[in-house]
Every structure is written in C-alpha cells, then in structure tokens.
Amino acid sequence: MADDAASQEDVLKSVIGQPTGTSKVIVERGPVQHFADAVLSASPIYHDPAAAKQAGFDNIPAPPTWPFAMEFSGKFDELQPSGAPTGNPLAKILGPLMAKGGLILHGEEEFLYHRPIVVGDVLIGEGVISDVYQKESKGRTMTFICSETTWTEESTGEPVVTARMNLIHRS
Amino acid sequence: MGEKKLSYESVQVGDEAPVISHTLTRTDLVKYAGASGDFNPMHHDEVAAQKAGQPSVFGHGMFSMGLLGTALTDYVGVGNVTRYQVRFARQTWPDEVLSSKIVVTAKREEDGRKLVDLAVTLSNGDGEDKVIGEATAALP
Numbered sequence: 537m538a539d540d541a542a543s544q545e546d547v548l549k550s551v552i553g554q555p556t557g558t559s560k561v562i563v564e565r566g567p568v569q570h571f572a573d574a575v576l577s578a579s580p581i582y583h584d585p586a587a588a589k590q591a592g593f594d595n596i597p598a599p600p601t602w603p604f605a606m607e608f609s610g611k612f613d614e615l616q617p618s619g620a621p622t623g624n625p626l627a628k629i630l631g632p633l634m635a636k637g638g639l640i641l642h643g644e645e646e647f648l649y650h651r652p653i654v655v656g657d658v659l660i661g662e663g664v665i666s667d668v669y670q671k672e673s674k675g676r677t678m679t680f681i682c683s684e685t686t687w688t689e690e691s692t693g694e695p696v697v698t699a700r701m702n703l704i705h706r707s
Numbered sequence: 708m709g710e711k712k713l714s715y716e717s718v719q720v721g722d723e724a725p726v727i728s729h730t731l732t733r734t735d736l737v738k739y740a741g742a743s744g745d746f747n748p749m750h751h752d753e754v755a756a757q758k759a760g761q762p763s764v765f766g767h768g769m770f771s772m773g774l775l776g777t778a779l780t781d782y783v784g785v786g787n788v789t790r791y792q793v794r795f796a797r798q799t800w801p802d803e804v805l806s807s808k809i810v811v812t813a814k815r816e817e818d819g820r821k822l823v824d825l826a827v828t829l830s831n832g833d834g835e836d837k838v839i840g841e842a843t844a845a846l847p
Contacts (some may be wrong), residue, residue: 542775574742600776604769608744637728642768646792
C-alpha cells in the first residue's frame with residue numbers, strides 16, 4: 537500500500553503549476569443585473585446606466601463575486617481562443633478521489649481587484665493549479681486543491697481581477 | 708470611483724457597516740442557481756438533497772459570499788474594493804436568518820493609496836458563523 541500512497545502523492549503533486557484552461561468572457565448587462573438581484577443588492581448602479589455613470593463608472597459595474605459566475609453567461613464557444621490547453625488537470629486528481637467516495641467542498645474564495653469589471657468588458661482568464669496538499673483530520677483525508685485564475689482585459693492585457701479558489705475533497 | 712460612500716478621513720477603526728439581515732428561502736437559492744449557473748441539485752432539489760442524507764436543500768457558499776459582498780459594497784462602494792476573501796465555515800439552511808457583520812480593523816496608507824481593512828462575517832440567528840473573511844477597500 538505504501539507504493540499506492542506514494543504514487544497517489546506523485547499524481548497530486550504532478551498537477552501543481554498546470555494550466556486549467558483559458559477562457560474568453562463577454563460581460564453583458566442582462567446577466568449582471570440578474571446576478572446583482574440574486575445576491576440581493578438593491579443598488580441602482582447595477583440596473584441604471586445613468587446611476588452607474590453618476591457613481592463614476594464607465595458602464596454598469598458587476599458585483600464583487602461576479603467573476604466566479606461570469607463564464608456561465610458570457611463564454612461563447614465560437615469566441616474561445618484556439619489552441620487553448622485541453623484536459624482539465626482537476627479532473628485528473630478529482631476523478632480518482634471521487635471514485636473512492638467522499639465529498640467535494642468549496643473551502644475558500646478570494647478576489648483581488650485591479651479595477652472594477654463593467655458591462656462591455658471582454659476578459660481573458662487563465663487558470664493554473666497553484667497548490668495541492670493533503671491533511672489528516674478526524675480520521676479523514678482532506679485533499680486541498682488551490683487554483684488561481686487571472687483575468688485581463690483582452691484589448692490591453694491589463695489585469696482586472698485575480699480569483700483564487702480552494703476546493704477540498706473530504707474522504 | 709465616485710460612489711458616495713465612506714471617506715478615509717471619516718472612517719475609524721471599530722466602525723461597523725449597516726447590517727443586512729435576510730431570511731433564506733428556497734426561492735433565493737433557485738434565483739442564485741439561475742444567475743450563477745450552479746445547478747448542483749443539493750441547492751434546489753429537496754428530494755435529491757434528502758436522498759444524499761441532507762435534511763433539506765442548502766445554500767450555495769457563493770450565495771453567502773455574494774450576500775455578504777452586497778453588505779460590503781453598500782458600505783465601501785463596489786468600485787473601491789481591492790480584495791475580498793472568505794472561508795466557508797458552515798452550510799446555510801432555508802429559514803435561517805443570515806446577518807452580515809462588517810468591522811473596520813485597520814487604516815493604512817500604502818503606495819499613496821488610503822486603505823481600510825475590514826473583518827467580514829455572515830452568521831445565523833444562533834450566532835453560528837457561515838462565512839468568515841477579510842476585505843480591503845481603497846477610499847477617497
């Protein structure tokens with residue numbers, strides 16, 4: 537069994553630094569408005585372009601946790617960069633872990649904002665597995681998978697937001 | 708950004724943002740699923756959730772972070788947030804009253820920017836923390 541444990545650790549460590557993919561996302565008004573409603577914001581800046589401009593934005597801004605959801609509504613197949621890496625390294629480690637059962641939990645989430653995201657933005661996201669490690673807790677193995685996605689403005693390459701996520705598989 | 712929010716001069720360590728309190732409903736979770744694309748049945752399908760051993764559907768962690776984010780941006784302005792981080796400590800359940808607590812923990816100047824650090828928490832009526840985190844805002 538020692539060999540199994542060693543090889544499992546090798547597989548886990550092998551994905552550190554691997555890309556999780558490149559996405560191109562368009563930020564549209566309707567989805568941003570629905571998202572703001574869904575996080576129970578009553579602020580007019582998410583609904584009214586005049587209110588957003590008055591508050592100093594070039595266009596309607598997105599709520600702070602929008603980057604986590606924006607691929608759902610703004611990632612169009614025909615616009616995706618060609619030659620982007622395929623095969624998500626997350627699947628390579630989560631598949632074998634889930635085959636033994638257990639739960640996947642969202643442990644932590646962090647956003648670093650370089651400027652506000654606004655409607656009309658065209659953003660490029662590049663993800664990477666930043667760390668993978670295991671801990672024993674109450675007789676269970678906790679596998680931590682940390683990833684980071686850097687979103688930049690397509691036209692300028694300027695950074696917009698960095699999103700860091702920590703997923704936990706609990707055996 | 709020019710949202711009429713806090714100014715660096717007026718804010719003091721220990722100040723607290725206005726509290727948002729909200730009783731979680733299943734409709735909230737369906738709305739969040741539709742807006743975010745997270746259709747994990749644990750968050751909207753009572754039958755599937757109970758089959759999986761859960762007492763009922765439970766909230767998306769990102770709904771909690773989003774609700775707490777609304778309290779944060781109502782206070783400091785969405786254009787001023789430079790960092791927002793949380794740890795998901797516990798599940799949320801329908802009918803729980805979720806309340807935000809946002810406290811200014813530090814004021815500092817860095818690279819010519821006037822920053823405030825905030826401790827952010829969302830908890831239920833029994834005082835159980837659901838998400839716990841930190842935020843930083845650059846204020847005018």
